[in-house]
Amino acid sequence: MRAVAVLVAVLVVAGGVAAQPASGVRGVAPHDAARFVAPAGDATARFSCDGGATRIAFDAINDDFCDCADGTDEPGTSACPNGKFYCQQVGFKPKVVPSSNVHDGVCDCCDGADERGGGRVACADKCDEEGREWREEQERLLRVAREGLALKREYVEAGRAAKAARAASVAQKQSELEAAEAAQLAAADAVRVEEAAEEAERDAAVAAVAGDTYAALGIDAMDAEALRALLVSHVRATNTSHELVSTLRERAAAAAAAAAGG
DSSP: OHHHHHHHHHHHHHHHHHTSOOOSSTTOOGGGGGGGSOOTTOTTOOEEEGGGTEEEOGGGTTSSSOOSTTSTTOTTSSSSTTOEEEEOOBTBOOEEEEGGGTTSSSOOSTTOGGGTTTOSSOOOOOHHHHHHHHHHHHHHHHHHHHHHHHHHHHHHHHHHHHHHHHHHHHHHHHHHHHHHHHHHHHHHHHHHHHHHHHHHHHHHHHHHHHHHHHHHHTGGGOOHHHHHHHHHHHHHHSOOOHHHHHHHHHHHHHHHHHHHHO
């Protein structure tokens, strides 16, 4: 946006400056003209240069002799090597060239002002043509800048839309992940409950079978002495499992405790 504004400002300023009237003093810009003109009715007035260190008569300006070290007294001649010549260039934009270019046979100003009045060549005024070409080029650059700005805005909007879409996608996937994790936890809880129920069912079945076995063998009705005798007899007769032995021992201990308590 700043580049577009600068180009517009350049086009406006270029047209306005080129339309300023000539200063009346050869090689001097209109905004400096008053400095080169003697005040009316003041015969003692002098032109000041070199930061005020040098003062010369106004008629010594552009006399083809360099009086001032800063070269300001000869803007319209090539007498001072460091002087500056102002090209008015109506129809185009003004410019400043070294005053050493004045009357050197080369047309530096598009209006030919640097070679006018004693120059070795007659320069055609090409300011309208060059100004038109320059303005057309600046207008082309302005169009390019505006098109680039519009394209940049499109890219920015597209980027914002893509960013928003990515954010929405991430949020959706996060929600799906959280739901999946919750479902996994629920399933794990259900499995634990089911396994606990199955284990309780197995324990109940084992207890029921053991109870039936004990009842069938008459173990529940035996006293401690009878249980010990059965245990010893069974161990001797068979290679019984530790589980059954432990059970018989527990029963015998319980019976003995009951007898002692009675």
